[in-house]
Amino acid sequence: MYPIVRKEIFSPTVKLFDIKAPLVAAKAQAGQFFILRADEKGERIPLTIADFDREEGTITAIFQEMGAGTKRLGQLEVGDNILDVVGPLGVPSEIERFDGPVAIVGGGVGIAPIYPIARALKAAGNEVFAIIGARNKELLFWEEKMASVSSQLIVCTDDGSYGRKGFVTDALKDVYEANSNLNHVWAIGPMPMMRAITNVTRPWSVKTIVSMNPLMMDGTGMCGACRVQVGNETKFACVDGPEFDGHLVDFDLAMKRLSIYKDEEKRALAALEHQHQGGGCGCH
């Protein structure tokens, strides 16, 4: 059992948990993820390790409530236990001292996974331009934390309710104009945002790393649910990634694959709501 030791509510749908998982915290590195299963009937949900505290033995997860699984997760409180936590999974980000500044872009809940990467990049001696963005002010979080690990932080909202109005792609273009020796870009967020960033950086020939968030089940390479097309190769995001060269990723296919269980997800949500009204599931 893995107890929730802290919960923070960023918005009605975006929540943070610190989870006691000492073995995961001991080995976690920037870019890695873990998988949790809330209870006996729950599904396995992959979440990026947004932060870790080796001494406290905790890992931090930030998630957006989208389907039935994350909605139920969001109902848990401090003191509740998560049944299964497995990690750290995936290949860590390749962190080194780059020849030139780097930019790191987080969109929506993608702000969470870029934090440990930015921190590691800064610690390695890089000049780090960080760009975080969300649809509106309500969905933004961790501005101060991000400022503490970046040389410069640009905050954007699509609707202009906070910070600079507009998309993270526009902010990145400005950074590049002022720093044409930009060496690496990391982009993490919804697939359309990551695709937009790779389209922006492609003409610059700046290496652009994206963190893919496909459907996953086991997270250890045994099923291929998370496969992505990278160049001419099929890769399993859980063991070969989740980070890949964004200029080689087939985003169109990746987005279609995200919709495989769309109908079932609707059914699960409906069942969850029905349950709240006191109904059974009718399975047995």
Added chain:
Amino acid sequence: MSLKQRADRQGMPCQDPRVRRHNFQEVALGYTKEQAMEEAGRCLQCKKPKCREGCPVEVLIPDFIQAVAEGDLAKAAVLLKEKNALPAICGRVCPQESQCEAKCIVGIKSEPVAIGRLERFVADWEMRQGAPCPEQAPRKGKKVAVVGAGPAGLTCAADLAKLGYEVTIFEALHTAGGVLMYGIPEFRLPKDIVEQEIDNLRKLGVEMQFNSVVGKATNVHELLANGYEAVFLGTGAGLPNFMGIPGENLCGVFSANEFLTRTNLMKGYCFPEFQTPVKVGRKVAVLGAGNVAMDAARTALRLGAEEVHIIYRRSEKEMPARAEEIEHAHEEGVQFQLLTSPVEIIGDENGWVKAMKCVRFELGEPDASGRRSPVAIPGSEYIMDIDTVIVSIGTGPNPLATKSVSDLELNRKGNIVADEDGRTSIPGVFAGGDIVTGAATVILAMGAGKKSARAIDEYVMAKAAEKAI
């Protein structure tokens, strides 16, 4: 004739195919006590029992069968479990026709004694009674780590615990059993039976750490440095192969591992009460003809598919699945497209599978190994309407655990190089089961776990003796 004419082998009561193709309950229902005693009476009690030679874990076959014939089921259970930690499982999933029963003398003139069914009967009987705690050697105060809670690891752990070792199993998934839990469906191997057999290991004092990915959270050298005298690697062959044909990443194409794990381990057939969805269309193609392919095809039927096709490039005779599983699949309405292979999966504008292009084969001349290899017939391509493809063309070794140990010798396929008793290139590190042999059977993995347990005991004892000097 010195052997008197034997009575016929007792048939296995089964669920009606028309009923069972709509449910996940066990197909084979098991013997009654009367049937079991009758069947046990067919055993000749050979002085030099050939059947035992065919059993990879050396079960005391005539002895336990004798006890069944006498109606002493408690004694039968003790005799059975002396060599086999998981008899309720083996009685169900072993290919007895090519192992113990293949060697049975009665089988020469008549049908062989139904050893597997008797094993199952005794194990099930004992489960209903509540199994007594097995005898254990005095504690040795020495720790051994077992990586992977599949059949190899579970058997190795059970034997080591019986020898007095403190055993910890490190398992990546959230439950023990490996392929017994995620791969083999409920209708062939009920999961509560697997759980009960695993509970018996806990009674032996075996500790289980779930959610522990060796290769990520820890590695073999750390385990050796952290007080484990030896490590057994039983990580299996859990890496799915794909065909490498165009369209394989379309929506609606699944590995058999994904399809079966969602259904079995995550209980996707109880969606949405259990939250993991599993998708099956109306017209399903299963690529391959091994046991896993049969399992996937029969599962697809039970999830509501209208048509399920097995696509296999050789003929019925070469199908690697057990004859019984193929027969069950036929009875339930699975269709077989033999001497056929897919060349392309075709998608619609939304990225979903809508068809599959196949080519017909014929069998050519026997090759060096004596097997007639299939040859494509030019111009025989045709299109099949399909909306789901399940790829079941085998699995390879999962490299997560082995990749983290640079000094562990692997062969070119990525399997661990180990001797007969599981010794690897690293002293104190043993390996067995599918990670050494490639995908094989449950019972062969168990046999490997058993041999390694013996070798680990020798190794640890020798090391301790050396220290004492």
